[in-house]
Amino acid sequence: MALDPGTRLGPFEVVSLLGVGGMGEVYRGRDTRLGREVALKILPVHLLAERERLVRFAQEARAASNLNHPNIVTIHEVGLANGTPFIAMELVEGRSLRSLMSDGPMALRRFLDLAAQLAEGVARAHEAGLVHRDLKPENVMVTRDGFVKILDFGLAKLAAAPGTNGLPTAGDPTLTAAGMVVGSPGYMSPEQASGRPLDARSDQFSLGLVYYEMLTGRRAFQRGTAVQTLSAIIQDEAEPLQLLAPRVPAPVRWIVERCLAKDPEERWAATKDLARDLRHLARNVEALSAAESTVSPVPLQATTQLAASAVTAATAAAPVVGPESARAAAPAVAAPEGPKGLLARAARVAATTLAALVVLAATGAGGFWLHGRLFPEAPRYRGSLVLGGSVQALAPCVSPDGSRVAYVSSGAGVAQVGVLDPASGDWTVLTRASDRGSVDRVDWSSDGSRLYFDRVTDVPRGIFSVPAIGGDERLLLEDAQGPESLPDGSLLVTRVEGGRSFRLHRFQPETNELKPVGPPLLAESHRLALRSFPDGREAVVFGRLAEPGSPPERRLLVVDLAGGGARPFTSLPVVPPFCPTPDGREVLAVLRQGDVSQVVAVSRDGASFRTLLSFTSQPWYLGAAPDGTVWVALRESPGELLRVPESGGPPERIASTAASLAMTPVELTDGRLVVPALASGRRLLLAAAREGALKPLVETREWASPPVTTVGEGKLAFLLGGRDAPPVLAVASASDGRILERLPLPGTSAPKALAASASGETVYLAESGSVWAMDLASRKARKLCAGDGVALSPPTGTLVVQRNERDGVRFFAVLPDGSSEREILFRSADKVAPTPVSGRAVGPDGRILVTLAPAETGYWTPGILDPATAEVKRVPLRYEGDVLAASWSAAGEVLAMGVGQKGELWRFQRAD
Structure with missing residues (x-):
């Protein structure tokens, strides 16, 4: 009643x-x-x-x-x-997924956004050991803002009679027994329908059934009675998506088909991998839509004629990709063929390899989609995973004869030097030192007998060498990094100059002679990306000239190692990673097209380029072999908002986000926490309450991005724009998300850190090595001092300014008007990392949260600097990854951003 x-x-x-x-x-x-x-x-x-x-x-x-x-x-x-x-x-104010599905099959963009959110929610529950058991459209709500909300965890188990596993007891399709719903036959997995034990993969099958219906507008298994429906789930195959929804792109069909595998072993081992693949697709929906518009249905009888080529593609266990050419006109940039064109061709190829997709889905191989990271373009390259999992491999460098690959092994604490034999698959780690810092870059000597590498903690520790066959490592040069071997036996290295700029140097290991080369450079990072051409005449760097009046944007520059001059490499907006090819005719680099990263080969004169590979995540390193093989290191690093016990131990995970959005945790005055997020290709800010779910924080369709800081009572400042227009500093209401002010940024690039005065009248920005003070009333900014990070000290009202210098990180107490400063001296067993201090790094008692770089772990972690004693204490956390940008909450808790690490090394060989 x-x-x-x-x-x-x-x-x-x-x-x-x-x-x-x-x-x-x-x-x-x-x-x-x-x-x-x-x-x-x-x-x-x-x-x-x-x-x-x-x-x-x-x-x-x-x-x-x-x-x-x-x-x-x-x-x-x-x-x-x-x-x-x-x-x-x-x-939840919104509509049920069932109600949304009554409108008919969903558009691709809408489907991918909702499907990814569904999988992300279910994946989080699975990580905690919870299985839903009754996923169906009726148990999913979609808010007015487009957020998915999953209902009724545990209700199916509650409703089922003990020992029935949630199975029906009558033939009614509604599955009513004794007046209650005990399950939904149209959305059960085969193991659930047959009474077998369930695990998380049962929910994956149910998700597949929901996805199928979202795309086609009809259920995958719908029979006259509940018993007949359950029998079909156990024994029959769903009608192919290719026939019911021929315009759905192949990668999307593949995901749904893998969810619907009868054997749980053929689904995803972890639902978070399913969620990750869907999120990659959602971020590249425009490219997928372009492919969708060119796909024609393939008659089933055609698949038998194509079986041979399909099986060949499947057994290759990797996609095939190929080059396209374009000209980069000057001074205007000729737009390269983007992911839409690439995927249109890929879709035409995919239509002829339908059988290969079925084989891949059945075997669980990730070749065609590479776990959602790679779009196949044309049949010219074939890829294979060489190192991954617990063996994390980065920074590949091919030996001069192409027979071996050196890499940075980062799988167990401090990164070391490893060497791989691609022919046999054997690999070994050559270095073992754990007290000198992590290896960041490795290169071969010109004769292939030795390996040169650097070690870095808070600052570059030096250049080392080790025999290629193994042996003791030897320090060659202190305070340098990024070794590049030149043909005459010398090394090109980077050193930090006064004023925190970088300078290239030529170093002779035999004589210890060291000479500067080229002009001072700014990288706006703790390292300068550097690679030399094989002939030793020029090098490519990513940065900008330090001379006053130089162009403000960072770009690829070519440095003449003999004359010392520097010039722009190309008009194309390419970014790291990059590496010259062994013949010196081209430079491999990354060209970003929306959320897709293309590996392109740019001619040495910078005038033309060829597209080789396209990825939906940013490659971290590139390597090139003499035979045309391309080596790509991919690194997946999820970001997590953490609540960290000051006494140490495992942190509490509050929310997850993309590592590229990792930011200083910000607590609003009402206790909510700001969380950056990506949705439908757009950056936005969410708010997380301690006892509630995440909800949109800022009311805008523009990009809303970190850094973020609170401004007085009830307001916050952040960056607005940045994808299609230069970012501005925005001030918004924290209660309703309304944008109150937009202010132009004072510098030439986006700030790395924000803080605000206690009154909320002034916002402080750390940008390009300087700290600025912006008066919100007058909208005017003035430069206060040099600095790479800034925080407000509540006890004194002064600023704590961080400076990353050649000898390490230093902190200064600076008056708000910049008229006076004094150094905050400290002693620490661990080095302080050069990541910017957070705006709320200073607690009520004056203690400062900093980021430490322990030499023995390789992971950055929080530390507490007490100015009263000058002591720095490490917070002993248990976390596999870096924990950055710690800040104090109002309750005296430590909040931080964790960035986990996973690296894979892929080889792409020419298939022609």
Whole structure:
């Protein structure tokens, strides 16, 4: 019987009826304690007969809610009032996925955005050991802002009779038994339908069924009765997506087909991998849409004629890619063929390799899609994973004869030098020192007998060498990094000059002679990307000239190693990583097209280029072999907002984001935390409450990006724009997200750090080696001092300014007007990392949170600098990755951003 408005269920008051379902009624309610609106689900009274199961459900529901994931509905309370079991949960204003699907098959952009969010929410639950068991469109809500919310974790298990695994007990397609829904036959996995034990992969099958229906507008398995439907799920195959939705791109079809594999072993080992693949696709929906527009249906009878070529493509276990050419006109940039054109050709090729996709889906191989990272372009290159998993390989460098590949091994703490034999697959780690810093770059001697490498902690520690066959490493030159071997036996290295600029030097290992080469350079980073041409006459760097009046933007520059001059390399907007080819005729580099990164080969004169490969994530390193093989190091580093115990131990994970968006954690005055995110190719800012889900924070369709800082009471400042227009400093209301002000940035590039005065009248920016003060009332900015990071000290009202200098990181207490400063002296067993100090790094007691670079671990971690004692104490965390930009919360907790690390080394060989 429906409850009347005003009925009380403990502290909750019924407002109105929202709907009725098989598990009871749902009401709009109000929490009288907090004054917030909630949804009240009234459970069937017969559940009281199984109190133990009700308690277990309450525990599981709360466990799912405690994940605090933006795509899982928050459970506020599970209780019993007046003999009525109820759940009080987050009230979601929006439509159910079932309602959205009634409009017909979804557009690709809409599908990928919702599908990725669904998988991300389910993946987070799976990581916590929770299985939903009843995923279906009715259990998914979509808010007005487009956020997916998953409902009813644990309800299927609660409703099922003990030992039934949630199976039906009658032939009714609605699966009602004793007046309650105990499962949904159209969305069960084969193992669930046959009564076998379930794990997380059962939910993956259910997701596949939901995805299938979102794309086609019809259920994959729909028969006359529930029993017939379950039988079809166990025995039959769904009608091919290729026939029902021929315009769906092949990578999307492949994902759905893999979800629908009958054998759980053929699905994803972890749902987070499924979520990652969908998110990569969602970020490149425009490129996929271009492919979609050119695909024609392939008759099933045609697949038998193409079986031979399809199996060949499948057994290659990698996509095939190929070059395209274009001219870069000067002075205007000739736009290269973008991912739309590349994927259009890829789709035409994919239509002839349908059987290969089926083979790949059945075997679980990731060749065609490479776990969502690579788009095939044309049949010219064939790729294979060489090193990955627990063996993390970065910075590949091919030996002069092409027989071996040196790399940076970063899988276990301090990065070391490794060598790989591609022919046999054997690899070995040559260096072992754990107290000198991590290896950042490695290169071969011109005769291939030795390897040169650097070690870096907070600053470059020096250039070392080790025999290629193994032996003791030897220090050659201190305070330098980035060795490049030249034909005459000398090395090209980088050193930090006064004023925090970089300078190239030529170093002779035999005589220890060191000479500067070329002009001072600025990199706006702790390292300068550098590669030399094989003939030793020129080198390519990424940065900008340090001389006053030089162009402000960073770009690839060519440095004449004899004359010392520097010039722009090309008009194309290419970025690192880059490397010259062994014949010296081209430079491999990365050209970004939206969210797609293309590896291009640019002619040495910079006038023309060829597109070789396209990735949906940024390659970290490139290497080139004499036979045309391209080596690519891919690194996937998720970012996590963490709550860190000052005493150490494992941190609490609050929310996840892309590592490229890692930022200083910012706590709003009401206790919510700011979380950067990507959605539908757009950067945005979300707010996470301690007990609730993530919600949009800023009301804008423009890019909203870090850094972020609070400004006075109830406002925050951040960067607005940046993709299609120069960014500006925006000030918004923290309560409703309205943009209040837009102010031009004072410098030539985006700031790396923000802080604000206690009054909120001034915002401080650290940009390009300088700290600026911007008065919000006058909208004017002035340069205060040199600095790479800035924080406000609440006890004194002064600024704490960080400077990354040649000898390490230094801190200064600076008056707000910049008129006076004094150095904050400290002593530390660990080096301080050059990442900018956060705007809230200074606590009420004056202690400063800094980022340390322990030599023995290779991971950056928080430390606490006490100016009163000059001591720096490391926070002993247990976290596999870097923990950066720590800040204090109002409650005295430490907040930080964690960046996990996973590296893979891929080889792409010419297939022609």
